[in-house]
Amino acid sequence: MKKVEPRILSGFMELLPPDQIQFNWMVDTIRRVYEEYGFLPLDTPTIELSEVLLAKAGGETEKQIYRFFKGDTDLSLRFDLTVPLARYVSSHYNDLIFPFKRYQISKVFRGERPQKGRFREFYQCDIDIIGNESLDLVYDAEIPTVIYHVFEELQLGKFTIRINNRKVLSGFFESLGLEHEITDILRIIDKMDKMGEEVVKRELLEQGIVEKNIDAIFTFLHTSGTVEEKLASLKKLSNHPLYQEGLEELEIVFSALKEFQVKEEYYTLDLTIARGLDYYTGTVYETILDDYPSLGSICSGGRYENLTEYYTDQHLPGIGISIGLSRLYSQLKEAGILKENHESISSILLVPMDKEVRGYTLDIANYLRENGIKTDVYYQEKGMKQKIKYADRLGIPYVGVIGEEEVAEKKVAFKNLETGTQELITKEELLKRLTK
RNA sequence: GCGGAUAUGGUGAAGGGGUUAACACGGUGGAUUGUGGUUCCAUUAUGCUAGGGUUCGAAUCCCUAUAUCCGCCCCA
Numbered sequence: 001m002k003k004v005e006p007r008i009l010s011g012f013m014e015l016l017p018p019d020q021i022q023f024n025w026m027v028d029t030i031r032r033v034y035e036e037y038g039f040l041p042l043d044t045p046t047i048e049l050s051e052v053l054l055a056k057a058g059g060e061t062e063k064q065i066y067r068f069f070k071g072d073t074d075l076s077l078r079f080d081l082t083v084p085l086a087r088y089v090s091s092h093y094n095d096l097i098f099p100f101k102r103y104q105i106s107k108v109f110r111g112e113r114p115q116k117g118r119f120r121e122f123y124q125c126d127i128d129i130i131g132n133e134s135l136d137l138v139y140d141a142e143i144p145t146v147i148y149h150v151f152e153e154l155q156l157g158k159f160t161i162r163i164n165n166r167k168v169l170s171g172f173f174e175s176l177g178l179e180h181e182i183t184d185i186l187r188i189i190d191k192m193d194k195m196g197e198e199v200v201k202r203e204l205l206e207q208g209i210v211e212k213n214i215d216a217i218f219t220f221l222h223t224s225g226t227v228e229e230k231l232a233s234l235k236k237l238s239n240h241p242l243y244q245e246g247l248e249e250l251e252i253v254f255s256a257l258k259e260f261q262v263k264e265e266y267y268t269l270d271l272t273i274a275r276g277l278d279y280y281t282g283t284v285y286e287t288i289l290d291d292y293p294s295l296g297s298i299c300s301g302g303r304y305e306n307l308t309e310y311y312t313d314q315h316l317p318g319i320g321i322s323i324g325l326s327r328l329y330s331q332l333k334e335a336g337i338l339k340e341n342h343e344s345i346s347s348i349l350l351v352p353m354d355k356e357v358r359g360y361t362l363d364i365a366n367y368l369r370e371n372g373i374k375t376d377v378y379y380q381e382k383g384m385k386q387k388i389k390y391a392d393r394l395g396i397p398y399v400g401v402i403g404e405e406e407v408a409e410k411k412v413a414f415k416n417l418e419t420g421t422q423e424l425i426t427k428e429e430l431l432k433r434l435t436k
Numbered sequence: 437g438c439g440g441a442u443a444u445g446g447u448g449a450a451g452g453g454g455u456u457a458a459c460a461c462g463g464u465g466g467a468u469u470g471u472g473g474u475u476c477c478a479u480u481a482u483g484c485u486a487g488g489g490u491u492c493g494a495a496u497c498c499c500u501a502u503a504u505c506c507g508c509c510c511c512a
Contacts, residue, residue: 005485010504060510063437080512108512113437115506124512187510300512324512353470388472403470417472 011112011120013326018395021343023329026154027105030125030323033150034103037142039127042102044084046109050074052087055310056279064110077109081126082279082307082320089130089318090311098132099139105325117295117327126301128320130308135317137249140283140303141256143321147287147299148262150323156337158290159298162270165250165283166302168234169274171243172220176213185209186274189221193272193293220271227254227269246282253283281305285321295331299323344395346376347434350412351387353403360407364400367427373434392417400430 008014015023035041050067053076066077078084081104089100105125114120127146129139144161151159173182188203197218204214220237223230231254235247250269257267273286284302289295301321308316332338348368352361361377368375376396378387384401391399401413401422412430415422425433 007503064510110511112510113508114504118511122512297512322512327512351471383469384471386472387470390472392472399471401470405470413470415471420472422471 009120011114011118013119013121013330018343019333021345022338023325026325026329027123027125029153030150030325031103031105033146033153034125034127036149037101037127037146039101039103039146042085042088042104043106044078044081044088044104046107047075047077048084048087050076052311053079053083056083056307064112066109066111078106079110080108081106081124081322082128082304082318085126085128085130085320086307086316086318087311089316090308090314093312093314093316096130098130099135100130101127102130103127117331119326119330122324122326125323125325126320127322128318130316130318133315133317135303135319137252137283138256139319140249140253141260143301143319144257144267144285145260145262147285147321147323148266151287151299156289156332157292159266160288160290161267161299162273162286162288163250163253163267163283164270164273164285165246165253166274166280167242167246167249167282168271169246171240171246172238173217175238175240175243176216178209178213181207181209183278185217189217189272190274192221194296223271227264230269249282279304279307283319289337292331292335292337295328295335298328298331344397346374346394346396348373348375348398348400349387349391349394349396350375350377350400350402351384351391352377352379353384353401354381357402357404357407361402364402364412364427364430368431368434371431371435373431388415388417398434 050065051074053065054062061079065079068075085102085104089096103126105123107121108124109121111120112118127143129135129143131139144163147161169186170179170182173179173185178185184207185204188200188207191203192200201214201218204217205211209217220234223233223237225233231247231251235244237243254269258264270286273284280302282303282305285300286297287299288297299321301319303317303319305317307318308314329338350361350365352358358379365375365377376391376394378390380386388399397417399415399417401415403413406412406424409424411424411426413422414425414430414433
């Protein structure tokens with residue numbers, strides 16, 4: 001029979017069990033920290049009506065969204081978790097308690113050209129806070145605080161949360177009379193980190209920005225010092241109202257970060273942070289691992305004032321951030337930052353010698369499981385060698401061998417695979433060994 | 437959407453027109469029928485992305501298609 005090649009689509013990721021265990025550990029860690037800060041779980045549909053998801057839709061979203069028809073219904077796979085959140089909040093407005101804090105860890109889909117660290121299906125771990133009419137700026141500091149604790153717990157080394165404010169950028173460029181070029185300028189200066197100053201300067205020139213303004217932009221971007229010093233010198237650069245408003249917002253956010261006791265070396269004011277979807281209106285964030293800057297931003301987000309305007313007349317400003325976990329995981333793995341995982345799920349493998357002792361073995365298994373021990377049992381009629389090897393290859397640290405002798409004595413031959421030692425013990429002693 | 441590169445087993449790969457496709461890892465079975473990780477032995481692609489062409493002969497040369505990878509755009 002002609003076989004079908006068992007392949008998956010490019011841009012889609014699947015892992016082997018040891019990696020999946022590791023991946024799930026990261027998901028569990030992220031979820032735990034999110035919940036510690038009072039964020040509530042949410043799960044929206046993978047597929048939604050295209051008119052809903054594309055209500056705002058700029059060019060890129062429209063190009064990259066997976067869109068199809070089922071009968072006459074125009075459907076799309078969700079492109080991110082923020083737009084579905086806006087829809088959710090709008091449709092459940094009456095039943096939600098504001099400020100509404102939710103997290104969602106789910107897959108999203110983008111039909112892009114796949115390449116390194118870029119997937120067509122990937123996990124996003126979002127937290128967002130939606131206010132009713134208004135949302136205090138303190139929340140703009142709480143978001144990076146949560147992220148700070150997440151990355152602390154993930155143990156990926158030193159990282160920096162880079163913070164900026166769109167109003168500062170827009171206001172500054174408007175003060176130079178560049179209001180029409182803002183989007184392009186933001187896009188270009190965002191490359192600063194990756195491409196360097198020369199490239200940025202050249203592209204700005206190509207964009208038709210005059211030399212004088214480019215110099216002003218670089219003066220602005222080169223503002224240095226501590227956060228306080230930067231803010232102080234920035235204030236003198238322009239009196240533009242939007243610009244000043246953005247700076248005041250940054251001041252509030254940074255002073256709140258101190259109250260949240262986020263260590264100062266873990267965040268910074270970075271004027272080149274412009275990226276993110278175009279729905280961001282105020283504070284924006286990006287996070288990099290200091291030891292691996294080439295990974296780029298592993299977590300970004302910001303404040304969006306008007307995201308629900310397409311669904312409701314209620315004014316529901318929000319702030320949120322997202323960890324691109326699939327990318328983060330694959331790049332950490334590739335860079336060798338994550339150690340090989342030898343942890344298994346099961347703590348012990350029970351091995352019945354033959355089917356006569358299976359009943360006794362299952363009694364032991366149930367006893368262990370009732371006491372919270374993850375227990376696997378081997379049922380294949382193979383040699384002892386294969387049975388032990390199974391545990392060894394899965395990384396299960398202990399084996400409980402059960403034959404006629406053990407049944408007669410109501411005990412288990414408890415073998416430690418790491419040391420090779422073995423002892424004959426009762427199930428109570430077995431439980432004790434496994435709980436420690 | 438644009439540009440570049442590459443396609444050999446479960447994996448990493450050698451071979452660049454001559455007949456059994458090297459080597460390594462992994463898998464399976466075995467080396468005193470209740471003991472793994474080391475070692476040893478055996479075994480593991482009638483086939484080199486697919487289709488067509490050149491040739492006495494094609495993984496090897498040519499064409500087409502497809503897939504994958506890497507940039508750009510954009511982004512997690």
